[in-house]
Each structure stands twice: as C-alpha cells, then as structure tokens.
Amino acid sequence: MSSTATTSATGSADSYTPTDRTVPTRSRQRASYDRALVHAILDEGYVCHLGFLRDGAPVVLPTLYGRIGERLYVHGSTGSRPLRMAGVPAPTPDTDAETDTGLPVCLTVTHVDGLVLARSAFHHSLNYRSVVVHGTAHQVTDPEELRAALDALVDQVVPGRAADSRPADAKELAATAVIRLDLEEVSAKVRAGGPNDDAEDLTLPHWAGVVPVAPRTGTPVPSADLDPAISLPAYLTAL
Amino acid sequence: MSSTATTSATGSADSYTPTDRTVPTRSRQRASYDRALVHAILDEGYVCHLGFLRDGAPVVLPTLYGRIGERLYVHGSTGSRPLRMAGVPAPTPDTDAETDTGLPVCLTVTHVDGLVLARSAFHHSLNYRSVVVHGTAHQVTDPEELRAALDALVDQVVPGRAADSRPADAKELAATAVIRLDLEEVSAKVRAGGPNDDAEDLTLPHWAGVVPVAPRTGTPVPSADLDPAISLPAYLTAL
Numbered sequence: 001m002s003s004t005a006t007t008s009a010t011g012s013a014d015s016y017t018p019t020d021r022t023v024p025t026r027s028r029q030r031a032s033y034d035r036a037l038v039h040a041i042l043d044e045g046y047v048c049h050l051g052f053l054r055d056g057a058p059v060v061l062p063t064l065y066g067r068i069g070e071r072l073y074v075h076g077s078t079g080s081r082p083l084r085m086a087g088v089p090a091p092t093p094d095t096d097a098e099t100d101t102g103l104p105v106c107l108t109v110t111h112v113d114g115l116v117l118a119r120s121a122f123h124h125s126l127n128y129r130s131v132v133v134h135g136t137a138h139q140v141t142d143p144e145e146l147r148a149a150l151d152a153l154v155d156q157v158v159p160g161r162a163a164d165s166r167p168a169d170a171k172e173l174a175a176t177a178v179i180r181l182d183l184e185e186v187s188a189k190v191r192a193g194g195p196n197d198d199a200e201d202l203t204l205p206h207w208a209g210v211v212p213v214a215p216r217t218g219t220p221v222p223s224a225d226l227d228p229a230i231s232l233p234a235y236l237t238a239l
Numbered sequence: 240m241s242s243t244a245t246t247s248a249t250g251s252a253d254s255y256t257p258t259d260r261t262v263p264t265r266s267r268q269r270a271s272y273d274r275a276l277v278h279a280i281l282d283e284g285y286v287c288h289l290g291f292l293r294d295g296a297p298v299v300l301p302t303l304y305g306r307i308g309e310r311l312y313v314h315g316s317t318g319s320r321p322l323r324m325a326g327v328p329a330p331t332p333d334t335d336a337e338t339d340t341g342l343p344v345c346l347t348v349t350h351v352d353g354l355v356l357a358r359s360a361f362h363h364s365l366n367y368r369s370v371v372v373h374g375t376a377h378q379v380t381d382p383e384e385l386r387a388a389l390d391a392l393v394d395q396v397v398p399g400r401a402a403d404s405r406p407a408d409a410k411e412l413a414a415t416a417v418i419r420l421d422l423e424e425v426s427a428k429v430r431a432g433g434p435n436d437d438a439e440d441l442t443l444p445h446w447a448g449v450v451p452v453a454p455r456t457g458t459p460v461p462s463a464d465l466d467p468a469i470s471l472p473a474y475l476t477a478l
Binding site for chain 2: 021047049050051052053054055057058059060061062064104105106107108110112115117118119120121122124126128130132134150151153154157158161162164165166167168172175176194195197201202203204205206207208209210211212213214215216217218219220221222223224225226227230231232233236239
C-alpha cells in the first residue's frame with residue numbers, strides 16, 4: 001500500500017522501538033524492528049488475526065486489514081463483535097470522539113514460506129515471516145478517513161481494485177465500521193533457511209531440507225451474471 | 240490427523256454445542272458446529288493463531304498445532320511466552336498436575352479460498368473457512384501423551400513424516416513443552432460463492448467474480464549437507 005515514510009511517535013525513521021512485549025522470550029535473533037521489513041510483510045498480506053478480550057477472555061478472529069503509512073485499518077460492520085465488545089459507539093454524525101476509550105488489541109499477520117524438515121523430529125520447523133502489533137484500536141469516525149480506509153482495505157486485497165468499483169454510498173458507510181491501529185509497538189519475526197540438525201544427526205538416513213510454500217491465485221472465475229463484454233482487468237491478470 | 244470419533248463432554252457425536260461465545264453476532268448462517276467440518280478444516284492446516292492474555296492484554300502468536308481426536312496440541316519450548324505467562328510449570332517427573340491452573344486461550348485456524356470482487360466496494364469479501372476454539376489449555380506432562388503429541392505435530396505439517404525422523408530423546412523432550420486444548424467450545428465459519436451485489440449494481444461496468452486462492456507447495460529443496468543417496472520420500476512427492 002502507501003509507503004509514506006511517516007515517523008511514528010515511537011521509533012526512528014528506520015525502526016520501531018522495542019518494548020517489553022515486543023522483545024520475544026525466545027529466538028531473539030529472529031526478531032526485527034525494521035520499519036521497511038514490517039511494512040513489506042504487512043503489504044504482502046490482507047488477512048490478519050485480531051486478538052481482543054471479551055468478558056476477560058481472549059478472542060482471535062480473522063479479518064481484513066489495510067495499511068496507510070503508519071496506520072492499519074481493520075474492517076467490521078457496526079454490529080461486529082470487536083467493536084460492540086469495546087463499547088465503541090457506532091459512527092454517527094454526533095459521535096463524541098472522547099467517548100471512544102479504545103479497544104486493546106493484538107494484530108498478527110503471518111506468511112508461511114516453507115516447511116523445514118530436519119533429521120530429528122525436535123528440529124522440525126517452519127520458515128515464516130510474521131508481524132505482531134500491540135496497541136489500542138479506535139473507531140474511525142472522520143468520513144474522509146473512513147473512505148480512505150475502505151479504499152485501502154479493498155486495495156490491500158487487490159491493488160488497483162478500489163478505483164474500479166462503486167464507492168460506498170452514505171448508507172453503506174453508516175453500516176460499516178473501521179477501527180484504526182497505529183504502528184508503534186511492532187515487531188517482525190523471520191525464520192529462513194534450512195534445518196538446524198545436530199552434528200551427530202547428519203548421517204541419519206532421513207531426507208532433510210525445505211518444502212517451499214506460497215499462496216497461489218488461480219484463474220479468476222467471473223460471476224454467472226457478469227456482462228460478457230466486461231473483460232478481465234489488467235490488475236487481475238497481473239496477480 | 241486421527242479421525243477417532245471420540246465424543247467430547249459437550250455436543251453430540253455429530254456436532255459441538257453452541258455457546259454464547261461460539262454464536263457469532265453477525266452472519267450466523269455462516270457458522271457451523273458440525274464436527275466433521277471442524278475436523279476437516281483443522282486437518283487441512285498446521286499453523287494456528289493462539290490468543291492469550293499477558294498482563295491483562297491480548298497477545299496473538301502464530302504457532303504449530305496437531306490434532307488427535309478431540310484434542311489439539313500446541314507446541315512451544317518450556318521458555319515460550321504462553322507457557323511462562325500462564326505460570327504453567329515446566330514438565331518434570333514430579334510435576335503435580337493440580338498446580339496447572341491452565342491458560343485461557345482462543346485458537347483460530349483460517350484458510351483463505353478466494354478473493355470475492357463485487358461491483359460495489361462495500362460487498363467485497365473473502366471466501367474462507369475458519370475454526371475458532373475457546374478453552375483452557377493445559378500442559379502435557381504424561382510422557383506417552385507428550386510423544387504422541389509431538390508425532391501429531393510433525394505429521395500435521397507433513398503426514399507420514401514423524402515415522403521418518405529421529406524421535407525426540409529424553410533431553411529434547413524435557414526442553415519441549417506442549418499444551419493441550421480440548422475441542423469442546425468450537426465453531427467453524429465458512430464463506431463460499433460469488434459476490435452478493437445489490438440488484439441495481441449488476442449493470443455497472445466493473446468485473447465481478449472470485450479469484451481462487453490456495454497454498455501451493457513447491458519443489459522440495461534438499462539440505463546442502465544431505466547425502467545424495469537419500470531420495471525424496473513418497474510422502475513428499477505426494478504433497
């Protein structure tokens with residue numbers, strides 16, 4: 001998405017400042033606070049797993065997100081669980097922003113890159129890249145920000161698509177809620193490379209290596225009711 | 240993995256009993272409690288997003304899981320965050336199971352099946368299948384259950400692999416912690432099919448349909464130090 005080089009309240013232009021909860025207890029060498037790496041991981045995906053509390057218990061739901069600079073936007077209707085549970089008011093013209101105390105969340109994006117098969121069961125692993133964002137999400141109430149967020153959400157899934165669809169009308173905007181999460185307390189974690197077998201296992205008769213994994217997009221399937229005169233747009237053939 | 244038709248404490252042989260937190264607030268028609276569907280979604284994956292609390296705030300981390308009947312096993316070293324945060328003791332021969340108060344978790348598995356492009360930005364969606372499990376996770380301390388869980392974790396990633404690797408030795412078992420989560424409070428959610436455009440949008444000049452998405456495994460890459468006499472096992476060519 002946008003690569004605007006906004007600097008957040010915490011961290012330098014190049015990296016986020018580590019905090020207690022973004023420094024892992026294990027495999028610290030895999031953690032990174034590099035802003036460009038975090039952006040790249042986020043921009044490669046469109047589904048996050050959003051964690052929040054409901055009645056004091058954790059809830060994790062998959063949902064769409066979009067990035068604009070140092071902000072993530074997460075989609076949901078005004079009736080959706082995260083927003084209702086937070087007591088976040090529905091977006092009405094007279095919503096008082098001060099009543100929005102926010103929703104403590106943890107937003108995680110993960111890409112699996114490979115299955116790491118070691119000679120020993122113990123050293124089996126995955127190659128992956130993940131980003132974990134901690135923070136407090138707030139509802140987007142400014143109409144202009146809401147429109148920009150919706151465009152970002154659509155373009156996160158298929159870059160270029162927002163401009164080639166009917167924009168939300170007033171009724172749809174009122175039925176849509178988007179929450180905003182600033183990229184401040186953020187870390188990336190990356191595991192790459194082959195298996196780390198113990199030296200004494202190297203002669204064992206088991207195959208060892210990496211099976212690459214990546215998402216594949218198939219041939220687009222037009223709706224049955226699509227006008228046959230409408231051909232596949234370039235942004236889809238490029239996928 | 241195993242499709243043992245164990246019936247859990249809640250629910251029938253065919254389905255899980257819905258609870259307050261497994262009935263969604265929206266799109267209830269997409270929710271399912273069908274046991275076979277839940278198992279199928281779980282068995283197709285190996286990465287979950289595990290949510291738990293740390294200092295009262297939500298944390299969501301990607302991690303490996305395996306299924307044996309009506310139990311999920313989640314992997315972590317004894318130093319890993321979920322286990323330490325729960326105050327769950329490390330597995331020692333004299334661990335008293337009663338000191339394990341358990342870790343409230345939410346475990347979510349998601350498969351993205353397609354990008355749903357509607358004429359209107361508002362009706363853009365994803366086709367997906369997800370499973371959300373709520374419950375309290377407990378550390379596995381029984382050595383036999385621990386070994387079975389580790390096999391399940393390896394076989395969840397590559398079926399057949401556990402038998403073709405060196406099993407964990409006593410030292411590795413001691414350095415590994417696995418938590419167990421019973422499948423009791425469980426729901427699946429499925430979105431399939433084309434876009435649901437409003438009737439008045441059907442003549443708009445925008446392409447509409449579904450772009451299929453699926454994970455693809457590439458050609459396995461042997462370790463540089465692999466004995467060239469060891470050929471690719473059948474369970475990998477089958478992937």
